[in-house]
Amino acid sequence: MKITDIKTYPVWIGHRNQLLVKVETNEGLYGWGESGLSGRELAVAGAISHYKEFLIGKDPRAIGALWQELYRSQYFEGGRVLTAAISAIDIALYDILGKALGVPVYQLLGGKQRGLVPCFATVHGGNGEKMVEDIATLLELNWQAIRITPIFDNQGDESLFEPRESIGVTARWINTIREKLGFDFVLGIDYHHRLTVAETASFCQRLVPAGLDFLEEPIRAESPDAYHALRKMTPIPFAIGEEFSSKWAFQPYLEQGITDFARIDICNVGGFTEALKVASLAEMHYIDLMPHNPLGPICTAATLHLAASVPNFSWLETREAPSEKGVFHDDEIFPQRPQLEGAFYPVPEAPGLGIDVNEVALQGKKLKLWEAPHLKRRDGSYTNW
Secondary structure, eight states: OOEEEEEEEEEEETTEEEEEEEEEETTSOEEEEEEOOTTOHHHHHHHHHHHHHHHTTSOTTOHHHHHHHHHHSSSSOOOHHHHHHHHHHHHHHHHHHHHHHTSBHHHHTTOOSOSEEEEEEEEOOSOHHHHHHHHHHHHHTTOOEEEEOOOOOOTTOTTBOOHHHHHHHHHHHHHHHHHHHOSSSEEEEEOTTOSOHHHHHHHHHTSOTTOOSEEEOOSOSSOHHHHHHHHTTOOSOEEEOTTOOSHHHHHHHHHTTOOSEEOOOHHHHTHHHHHHHHHHHHHHTTOEEOOOOOSOHHHHHHHHHHHHHOSOBOOEEOSOSTTOOOOOOOTTTOSBOOOOBTTEEEOOOSSBTSOBOOHHHHHTOOOOOOOOOOEEOTTSOEEOO
16 A cells, blocks of 8 residues: 555634645545644645655555654654644544554554543633533533633733733632532633743632642743742642643653643644653653644544543543534534534544545635734733733
């Protein structure tokens, strides 16, 4: 079997862009993958065009060797653009191999350890009272793990975010959530690296004891030392890693006990090949995976196979919970995709990823140039989104 073509589809689906990648072979088998570098899809597509030049004619079943060649084939190894490209190709190669052998991908990863993958739902923090109502609704629907986002009244200016103003009101509403709804469910918050060490410490000090079960990405993750400093100031478990693009990026956070949940993104970290190594390193330190999953159905399907095959797993992010308003799929483009059942995804059982794409429908879609919000503070300075 030989690779005959690699096609990239940077297209707008639902309310954001997705970069879908199709690897074709001379035996009629094909595989689909997805890149996770949102907002820079054209850069990843360009990297894939370079990789395509030497992948044509290669055996798609030599996945480990091809991963090494993709990673080492340039002097400047790594980086999020290149690993996002490698991720999409690697996922597609596993899809091909599963189809060739007539088995779901999880069988290639050591078999299934769970048949249902538990998820957490996200409740957005635009309004505190509405947030409490939405969480109560999720609890009635038997969701047991819920993540919220920060509250901040930007008075109609969507480009404005003032961290110190946010931490006070957000902490008050978290305390209210626990007062009204109790402590018998998992509650976390994603601050999306918008705070400093001092701001995060102040935020944590305002919370009732055991108010949060995890604190996701409160500060930027380039410096493990900054997280070490923050760890001394709060006992709240950290969830870190959605931006990491290799096992080496995860290494200090896992080995030095900086994070308590690994927010791995299979579409950024290097596909199944690299994700399994991160999962093993996390298992050595009794740390569960809590995968990042903000993309489309291909990312979800790939992550489900990873989640099925590893012992150390907590919850999968889903953007299809009742509290979400975004659309991340298109039924015409994805006639076969994972379907949420309550707060769980059943593990796909069809050969390969268990997903298919209507390529004809896909060809009618286009990329929309999109930028993540460029936030500023009241003094006009730039701050993180």
